[in-house]
Amino acid sequence: MKRPVTAALAVVGYLIMIVPIVFVVATAFTAGSTLRFPPDGFSLRWFGEAFAYEPFVEATISSVQLAVLAAALALLIGVPATLAIHRGRIPGKGLVEGLFLSPLIVPELVVGLALFQQLMVGLDLDNFTALLVGHTALMLPYAVRVTGASLALADPALEEAARGLGASPLRAFVNVTLPVLRPGIFSAGLLSVVTSFNNVPLSLLLQGRDFRTLPVTMLDYVQQSYDPMVAAASTLILAATVVIAVIAERTVGFAKIFGGISR
Amino acid sequence: MTAAAELIGVTQRFGSFTAVDAVDLAVPPGKLTTLLGPSGCGKTTTLRMIAGYSAPTSGTIRIDGIDSTRTPPEKRNLGMVFQSYALFPHMTVADNVGYGLKLRKVPAAERRARVMETLELVGLAHLAGRKPKKLSGGQQQRVALARAIAIRPRLLLLDEPLSNLDARLRVQMRTEIRRIQAETELTVILVTHDQDEALEMSDEMVIMNEGRIVQQGAPQQVFPRPADRFVAEFLGYENFLTAADGTPLTIRPEHLRLAEQAPGLPATVADVAFRGVDLLVSLDVVDPSGATVRLLADVRGGTAPAPGSSVTVVTPDDHLVRLPR
Numbered sequence: 001m002k003r004p005v006t007a008a009l010a011v012v013g014y015l016i017m018i019v020p021i022v023f024v025v026a027t028a029f030t031a032g033s034t035l036r037f038p039p040d041g042f043s044l045r046w047f048g049e050a051f052a053y054e055p056f057v058e059a060t061i062s063s064v065q066l067a068v069l070a071a072a073l074a075l076l077i078g079v080p081a082t083l084a085i086h087r088g089r090i091p092g093k094g095l096v097e098g099l100f101l102s103p104l105i106v107p108e109l110v111v112g113l114a115l116f117q118q119l120m121v122g123l124d125l126d127n128f129t130a131l132l133v134g135h136t137a138l139m140l141p142y143a144v145r146v147t148g149a150s151l152a153l154a155d156p157a158l159e160e161a162a163r164g165l166g167a168s169p170l171r172a173f174v175n176v177t178l179p180v181l182r183p184g185i186f187s188a189g190l191l192s193v194v195t196s197f198n199n200v201p202l203s204l205l206l207q208g209r210d211f212r213t214l215p216v217t218m219l220d221y222v223q224q225s226y227d228p229m230v231a232a233a234s235t236l237i238l239a240a241t242v243v244i245a246v247i248a249e250r251t252v253g254f255a256k257i258f259g260g261i262s263r
Numbered sequence: 264m265t266a267a268a269e270l271i272g273v274t275q276r277f278g279s280f281t282a283v284d285a286v287d288l289a290v291p292p293g294k295l296t297t298l299l300g301p302s303g304c305g306k307t308t309t310l311r312m313i314a315g316y317s318a319p320t321s322g323t324i325r326i327d328g329i330d331s332t333r334t335p336p337e338k339r340n341l342g343m344v345f346q347s348y349a350l351f352p353h354m355t356v357a358d359n360v361g362y363g364l365k366l367r368k369v370p371a372a373e374r375r376a377r378v379m380e381t382l383e384l385v386g387l388a389h390l391a392g393r394k395p396k397k398l399s400g401g402q403q404q405r406v407a408l409a410r411a412i413a414i415r416p417r418l419l420l421l422d423e424p425l426s427n428l429d430a431r432l433r434v435q436m437r438t439e440i441r442r443i444q445a446e447t448e449l450t451v452i453l454v455t456h457d458q459d460e461a462l463e464m465s466d467e468m469v470i471m472n473e474g475r476i477v478q479q480g481a482p483q484q485v486f487p488r489p490a491d492r493f494v495a496e497f498l499g500y501e502n503f504l505t506a507a508d509g510t511p512l513t514i515r516p517e518h519l520r521l522a523e524q525a526p527g528l529p530a531t532v533a534d535v536a537f538r539g540v541d542l543l544v545s546l547d548v549v550d551p552s553g554a555t556v557r558l559l560a561d562v563r564g565g566t567a568p569a570p571g572s573s574v575t576v577v578t579p580d581d582h583l584v585r586l587p588r
Binding site: 155157158160161162163164165166167168171172175176179180 | 314315316335336337339340341342343345346347349350351352353362363366367410411414
């Protein structure tokens with residue numbers, strides 16, 4: 001490390017982020033019946049309870065459904081939109097791209113409230129539809145960014161080479177451009193799923209009786225009872241998130257995904 | 264004899280910039296023609312119009328005598344090697360080379376045979392199963408060549424194919440491309456900014472400047488007789504002087520001779536640089552028009568003249584090139 005101050009700050013930063021997580025994970029394995037650190041003994045009891053608790057199981061299924069559908073929709077809209085922005089001849093490209101990236105900037109509570117007013121109150125849609133619209137909008141920046149980054153890195157001569165060898169524009173796109181973009185699209189999808197699955201603000205504002213996501217269900221649970229089952233559920237979510245993040249990192253790399261945003 | 268490719272009054276404008284300006288060009292079949300010029304002279308734009316990647320603003324492009332001005336690239340059956348090679352990263356070497364054949368619906372067995380035959384031509388049959396990323400720059404270049412050749416194109420177009428290779432490999436590949444051209448008897452159009460490359464490789468060289476063709480011919484014709492000052496400078500003529508009647512003249516440094524006395528031009532030695540095989544002597548010469556000009560003489564053998572000393576410079580008539588005023 002050349003710069004000791006930077007290094008020290010980084011260590012402090014990581015500690016602030018990681019220590020609370022360590023406490024949660026540790027308490028999840030307690031044998032006792034309260035959320036307390038240090039845990040009373042070791043057991044997998046609360047993991048069993050979490051799996052048996054029907055609201056959690058139902059909410060998990062709902063959350064996964066929502067996340068996968070929203071991510072798929074975001075890619076279906078975002079990928080062609082990015083191609084049009086980068087390759088097409090459309091006026092006001094910058095404006096269009098800004099529009100697609102705006103969910104990153106607009107506070108989620110504002111988006112949530114707007115969707116609540118317009119879709120659920122105004123159009124009387126069910127909360128699942130509202131959640132799907134909200135989550136899809138939230139995922140769009142990922143789809144646009146990652147596709148854009150992959151496209152910027154791809155050699156424009158690739159498609160020309162395919163054309164020269166006899167491929168129609170569509171064929172060249174399907175045979176060459178799409179495979180080159182595939183790892184980026186795949187990892188954008190994974191990240192979208194994770195982001196959607198873990199989202200609280202939107203899901204909180206758009207909650208309903210029929211369709212509840214896992215984070216909201218867990219929040220409700222914590223308000224009533226304070227036992228280690230929530231810690232166990234959190235630990236499971238954490239583990240799944242880490243696995244997905246590692247896959248995304250291995251396929252594309254976060255630097256490429258987020259590189260565009262910081263610039 | 265029909266030209267393999269023919270450009271008639273071809274102009275390409277990008278906004279207010281004219282990249283290619285009313286170019287007329289006939290590319291002889293079965294030969295290697297180079298488009299030579301500095302960056303921005305319009306050579307790559309010309310090649311891209313022949314390939315069909317950009318349509319000319321005006322003019323006609325004929326390929327094998329057929330008007331192809333608006334034909335999309337996939338219908339031209341031309342082989343193109345890009346400066347970046349543009350190999351498909353997700354396909355193996357064999358799949359890259361076979362891609363054009365697959366599109367032409369060549370049966371699998373025949374396709375494999377032709378892929379291997381083409382890879383053998385470029386000396387890469389043993390790497391057929393590799394991905395492009397695992398190859399060196401020189402190998403990638405050969406794959407790009409093989410991919411372009413495999414479709415048996417009407418023209419082979421090479422856009423600065425050697426510029427990304429290191430110096431030694433670049434010189435090797437010149438001979439290699441010549442050999443492949445001779446074996447396949449393809450008509451090749453090669454774009455380059457390197458005059459040595461063009462001189463060594465061309466049957467026909469086309470020198471471009473500011474969107475126009477300034478000189479065209481076999482290297483043996485062009486090199487000793489540059490058409491104007493631009494071509495002369497580009498080909499390494501470093502000495503420019505003026506005749507008594509005002510005609511601009513040029514002569515290569517290696518053709519200037521130093522003598523003890525007249526006949527010749529009186530000169531003062533300004534500087535002497537030792538370069539191993541030769542000496543580069545800078546001279547302040549009084550030319551026939553009476554003006555003092557700085558000339559360079561490339562001297563082999565003999566003793567080095569001392570800076571400041573007076574010498575006589577001989578400009579042999581058969582090496583003195585008259586340029587247009």
